[in-house]
Amino acid sequence: MHVRIIDSDIDKIAVDKLNNLLELLNLPQSQEGQSSIDRELDASQVVFTKSFKNVESKDHFIIIYNEGDDLDRSLLDNEMCLGIFFADKSVEENYLNIKNAIEGLRALETQKQLLFKMNSVMEGLVGQVENIKEMHRNMAPFRSEKLRGVGITSRFCAGTSNGGEFFDFFKIGGEVWIVSLHASSYMLIGNFLSLIETWKLESNIDMTKVISNLESKKDDFSEYGDASILIARIKLSDLSAEVLNIGDHELLNKDGVVLARNGSAFPSNYNTSTQEVQLNKGEGLLLLSPGFFKNIEDKIDGEEYLTFVKKNWAAPVEFISELTFQTKKGYNENDFLPNDQTILMIEVDKNAISKI
Structure with a gap:
């Protein structure tokens, strides 16, 4: 480099x-x-x-x-x-x-080389080369975007375990959708990417349709293992969010846990109940993936992770950088973490409502 x-x-x-x-x-x-x-x-x-x-x-x-x-x-x-x-x-x-930026880029380049070698195998098994390219794009060290007053900043770090993680966010009409997936195989991720692309093309997509799509695909997904899935639908009109959380993602704010891990898995053991979460102007939400929790084992810098989050809450880039640094401290000799991990922050402008 x-x-x-x-x-x-x-x-x-x-x-x-x-x-x-x-x-x-x-x-x-x-x-x-x-x-x-x-x-x-x-x-x-x-x-x-x-x-x-x-x-x-x-x-x-x-x-x-x-x-x-x-x-x-x-x-x-x-x-x-x-x-x-x-x-x-x-x-x-x-x-x-x-x-952190340089290390993230190094990890991304190494991961690209590995995934590039996997393409020949995955092509024959799944036939989704274009979807893998999309996965590469969304695994940039830092990804940041502002969608009508709602800022989303994310950081992906590669791991060495089987399977991995994928996340995406996109706007449809007056809504922002966030999708995060932790899967036991890249095959499952590849199949899931096609499903997300169909959602992006529907102008009237809602959580009922999303859940129906998941249910219709569960038999196809079952042969590739289990997954933790978080899907959030944020309405820009009132900043309310409807969230489906299957598995071990967690949503937090500066005061504590907003939506907790539940230990379920798709498609072997799950339910489709959703939860309502209210976003507030000038405040943020932190999304931590299952891989993050596997890497830290619920401890950050020697203390319980929730205590650390409350004490050190900061602006998105700064806070995500700190959490990434703390995660990687115990694995300094390795280019990769044990598990893929995703850290994402949703931050609402103080003037977000007036922008609608």
Whole structure:
């Protein structure tokens, strides 16, 4: 992996900080004249930039930001954006976010290589190559999007166990849908992707239809093992959410658990009852996947996970980065966690209602 600083109008102090950070991360800045052969051998290239000029579309980038800069916030929604380097903060203050971004990218590239090798097998068994490409896109280190006042920020980390996780979110009419899946096999995930695509095409989809679709497919899914499934339907008109939770996903706010794990599994042992959850302006909800709980065994930094969440609740990118860092502390020698994990935060703007 190579790193470039391409913007010439940053001051020397910021450049020195950035170079010190790159050395700490064992990522020396790329030299001019790098051969095309060397470039092709790299998994990816990361660019540090202020203006986004000269950044190729295939390059991941990190924005260099000074207090008072006019930040183009649309860049943060770009799937190639890994985060922000705050030029007026210390190396230590920037270290955690940049380290997590780089590690996430490394894990993603490694996972892509593994899944790429699996395609030849999965093609014959499932015939869903296009769906696997979609899964890759949604497994970016950070994914962030704002849908009419509702911000969704997520982070996926790869694991080594059999099976894995998948999540997606999309808007249909005046509703936002969030889908998260933890499955015992990638075969089950592949089949589930086709089902999600049919939901996206229906302008009048509701939870009743979703549940009916699940029930009609349970025999097809059963041969691939069990899954935990969380599906949330958020109405933008009043910020109410209808949530179907089968298994071990959990929804929390800064005060505690809003929707708890229930130990059920689809399609072997489940019920289709849903719960109502109310989102409030200026507040957020945290979604933790079954893989996350398997990785932490209900402990974060030596204390009960719920205590840690309440004490350290913060803005989405900062909080997700901290939870990811704490999760990976016990597995520093490995590129992957034991299990795939997904952390997702839903945050409602203070002015969300007035935007509708």
